[in-house]
Amino acid sequence: MIGETRVMLEHAGDPEQRTLAGYRKHGGYQALAKALREMKPEEVTEEVLKSGLRGRGGAGFPTGRKWKFVPKTTKRKYIAVNADESEPGTCKDRQIMENDPHQLIEGTLLAAYAIGAETCYIYVRGEYPHSIAALENALDEARGAGLVGRDIMGSGFSCDIWVHPGAGAYICGEETALLTSLEGNRGYPRLRPPFPAVEGLWKSPTVVNNVETLSCVTHILRRGAAWFSSLGCEGSTGTRLFCISGHVKNPGVYELECGKFTLRELLMDLAGGTPSGRPIKGVLPGGSSMPVLTEAELDVRFDLDSIAKAGSSLGSGAIMVFDDSVSAVDVALNISQFYSHESCGQCTPCREGSDWVRLMLDAVRRGEAKTKDVALLLDVLDRIEGNTICALAEAFCWPVRSFVRKFGAEFEAHVAGRASA
Numbered sequence: 417m418i419g420e421t422r423v424m425l426e427h428a429g430d431p432e433q434r435t436l437a438g439y440r441k442h443g444g445y446q447a448l449a450k451a452l453r454e455m456k457p458e459e460v461t462e463e464v465l466k467s468g469l470r471g472r473g474g475a476g477f478p479t480g481r482k483w484k485f486v487p488k489t490t491k492r493k494y495i496a497v498n499a500d501e502s503e504p505g506t507c508k509d510r511q512i513m514e515n516d517p518h519q520l521i522e523g524t525l526l527a528a529y530a531i532g533a534e535t536c537y538i539y540v541r542g543e544y545p546h547s548i549a550a551l552e553n554a555l556d557e558a559r560g561a562g563l564v565g566r567d568i569m570g571s572g573f574s575c576d577i578w579v580h581p582g583a584g585a586y587i588c589g590e591e592t593a594l595l596t597s598l599e600g601n602r603g604y605p606r607l608r609p610p611f612p613a614v615e616g617l618w619k620s621p622t623v624v625n626n627v628e629t630l631s632c633v634t635h636i637l638r639r640g641a642a643w644f645s646s647l648g649c650e651g652s653t654g655t656r657l658f659c660i661s662g663h664v665k666n667p668g669v670y671e672l673e674c675g676k677f678t679l680r681e682l683l684m685d686l687a688g689g690t691p692s693g694r695p696i697k698g699v700l701p702g703g704s705s706m707p708v709l710t711e712a713e714l715d716v717r718f719d720l721d722s723i724a725k726a727g728s729s730l731g732s733g734a735i736m737v738f739d740d741s742v743s744a745v746d747v748a749l750n751i752s753q754f755y756s757h758e759s760c761g762q763c764t765p766c767r768e769g770s771d772w773v774r775l776m777l778d779a780v781r782r783g784e785a786k787t788k789d790v791a792l793l794l795d796v797l798d799r800i801e802g803n804t805i806c807a808l809a810e811a812f813c814w815p816v817r818s819f820v821r822k823f824g825a826e827f828e829a830h831v832a833g834r835a836s837a
């Protein structure tokens with residue numbers, strides 16, 4: 417039987433945990449006190465590096481390594497917390513912000529101390545009013561107690577944190593678009609390099625980390641890197657939040673250790689299989705921007721590296737399941753509709769390509785495409801990928817290509833007029 421290991425969500429059911437007093441009852445802000453009293457900033461980074469923590473925002477980049485890219489300059493430095501949570505199917509960061517906001521604030525302060533930042537912004541998805549309110553309340557309390565602001569705990573370290581609501585654009589979750597938006601401009605992504613850690617907000621070094629990533633930092637500093645890396649498996653240490661949705665009996669957000677079970681065990685045991693009893697047809701294991709895995713591929717071990725070897729990714733931790741009543745062409749079309757709507761329009765291959773892909777899939781679905789159009793579709797996807805400023809283009813190329821390759825017979829049936837639209 418697969419069970420949860422609750423670290424970040426350990427006290428999520430207790431309303432008192434949202435308050436400073438409740439958070440302190442369970443050891444809150446002790447990690448920060450210890451770091452400010454006993455550790456040099458570099459030692460905080462080393463501890464995070466040793467823990468094996470990898471980013472929970474989507475790309476899985478090692479957090480300690482990212483922090484090490486920050487140059488040792490006298491320039492101002494910033495932390496930008498990515499709380500945009502915009503990837504379809506993803507609803508985990510809000511669990512942290514609404515149920516236990518102080519663990520995010522503590523992790524953010526630890527990251528700020530490690531890189532020498534005195535200003536942090538939490539960029540929260542605009543559609544999350546409850547998260548914004550919970551964070552504002554927690555910050556008010558933390559400021560009042562001298563935990564945020566000038567001379568924190570009498571240590572000489574000063575740092576303020578501001579909540580910045582987004583305005584509903586998916587692209588503002590992409591780290592460079594998030595920074596452009598924070599600067600007060602339209603949320604356009606920027607070319608990298610330079611990476612934000614070197615040149616971010618107002619051209620100053622800026623670490624962008626996801627809400628869950630920074631919440632893990634709190635627990636790493638509280639209980640040590642060795643404890644954290646004893647959870648999960650090599651390459652996927654600690655616990656991770658997964659949002660399971662779609663055709664499963666028990667959808668929800670689960671905190672799990674990776675590497676202990678297969679994807680099939682997760683879906684059949686914890687998620688309870690499909691409500692209808694019909695077979696699972698496919699799974700998007702890391703949000704709508706990741707390649708689909710078919711029923712035949714579900715015996716893969718459930719961790720970052722194994723899922724990557726199987727040709728997909730754990731991405732943002734959103735596992736979306738559909739049974740065999742669902743048309744693969746419909747899912748591919750639905751995904752392309754989302755991304756063509758959300759393209760910011762800066763790059764021709766993404767702006768024009770996403771719309772062309774959407775129109776072509778719509779033609780396939782209506783039985784109005786020709787056999788050669790399916791090959792043309794794959795060819796166009798190859799030309800889009802890798803030729804744009806940011807990875808939104810990959811975010812629709814990867815899943816659409818995987819659907820065409822893995823469910824080719826369905827696409828052919830539509831083209832041949834053998835499937836109803």
Ligand SMILES: Cc1cc2nc3c(=O)[nH]c(=O)nc-3n(C[C@H](O)[C@H](O)[C@H](O)COP(=O)(O)O)c2cc1C
Pocket residue numbers: 470471472473474475476477479498499500501502503586587588589590591592624625626627629630806807808811
């Ligand atoms: C189109 C697009 C949308 C993204 N949306 C989010 C998001 O909503 N939340 C998030 O944390 N990361 C998102 N990311 C990933 C960020 O760019 C970045 O990698 C992440 O915030 C880094 O944090 P981490 O190292 O803690 O994972 C997105 C990336 C792309 C390409």
Ligand code: SF4
Pocket residue numbers: 587604605758759760761762763764766767804805806807808809
């Ligand atoms: S790839 Fe798409 S979303 Fe990203 S910058 Fe280019 S047009 Fe904008």
